[in-house]
Amino acid sequence: MVNPTEMEVSDWSQRWDDRKIGFHLSEANSILVKSFEQVKGSTVFVPLCGKTLDMLWLAQQGCTVIGVEAVGKAIEEFFEENGIGHTVESINGGVKCYKANELKISIFQCDLFASTPELFKTQFDLIWDRGSFVAINLDMRPRYVSLIRGLMAPTGKWLLVTVEYDETRYGGPPHAVSARDMCTHFGNHFAVTKIHSEDAYETRMKTWNLESMSENAFIITAL
Numbered sequence: 691m692v693n694p695t696e697m698e699v700s701d702w703s704q705r706w707d708d709r710k711i712g713f714h715l716s717e718a719n720s721i722l723v724k725s726f727e728q729v730k731g732s733t734v735f736v737p738l739c740g741k742t743l744d745m746l747w748l749a750q751q752g753c754t755v756i757g758v759e760a761v762g763k764a765i766e767e768f769f770e771e772n773g774i775g776h777t778v779e780s781i782n783g784g785v786k787c788y789k790a791n792e793l794k795i796s797i798f799q800c801d802l803f804a805s806t807p808e809l810f811k812t813q814f815d816l817i818w819d820r821g822s823f824v825a826i827n828l829d830m831r832p833r834y835v836s837l838i839r840g841l842m843a844p845t846g847k848w849l850l851v852t853v854e855y856d857e858t859r860y861g862g863p864p865h866a867v868s869a870r871d872m873c874t875h876f877g878n879h880f881a882v883t884k885i886h887s888e889d890a891y892e893t894r895m896k897t898w899n900l901e902s903m904s905e906n907a908f909i910i911t912a913l
């Protein structure tokens with residue numbers, strides 16, 4: 691068994707400095723685009739958002755988008771690379787809020803685990819979770835699930851993208867999420883529907899000692 695790699699916010703910051711951001715996609719995520727009709731809502735939360743173009747795409751669909759990202763460089767690149775004028779406001783506790791001028795996108799710069807629901811001043815119809823649940827350290831999963839549950843509107847939907855691979859070969863991140871993990875973390879309080887599964891192996895994963903990887907997506911609702 692390969693020990694799972696623990697990542698702190700400082701390690702993620704180093705990855706942004708070293709440009710080790712192979713997770714970033716050059717267009718909106720295809721699972722989000724394909725599934726949006728099934729999950730759409732007016733307020734969307736994007737935890738651990740990086741500089742994903744999904745936020746732009748969601749705003750273009752008319753959604754109000756709120757992201758959380760700990761690394762300032764990622765947020766600044768999002769606004770700069772997309773030519774989005776914005777303001778930056780410092781909030782109590784060292785949190786910064788970057789707000790687009792003409793689009794309904796706000797990104798809070800803070801550690802997700804130090805945030806409280808009051809910070810966002812809303813409940814969310816949709817949680818768009820790609821590269822988030824799979825990025826956090828394994829011991830944080832129970833806390834993460836309860837934190838996200840607390841942010842969902844009663845009829846809200848959580849669109850979760852996971853990866854599955856042989857965990858004896860690689861320790862993540864992204865961390866693998868098995869069917870058993872899904873039961874452990876979502877079995878008691880949620881209804882879970884698997885909507886997507888496909889081979890997601892890329893050659894860069896050879897350096898992770900992997901020979902296969904699949905990507906799965908789930909729609910999760912609170913019971």
Ligand SMILES: C[S@@+](CC[C@H](N)C(=O)[O-])C[C@H]1O[C@@H](n2cnc3c(N)ncnc32)[C@H](O)[C@@H]1O
Pocket residue numbers: 698699702703713714715737738739740741742758759760761764800801802803820821822825
């Ligand atoms: C794997 S990337 C995924 C980014 C984005 N969701 C995407 O699909 O491109 C994870 C991101 O979460 C950020 N991050 C990691 N831990 C965090 C935390 N505790 N609070 C807020 N952001 C965090 C990292 O800086 C990184 O940008």
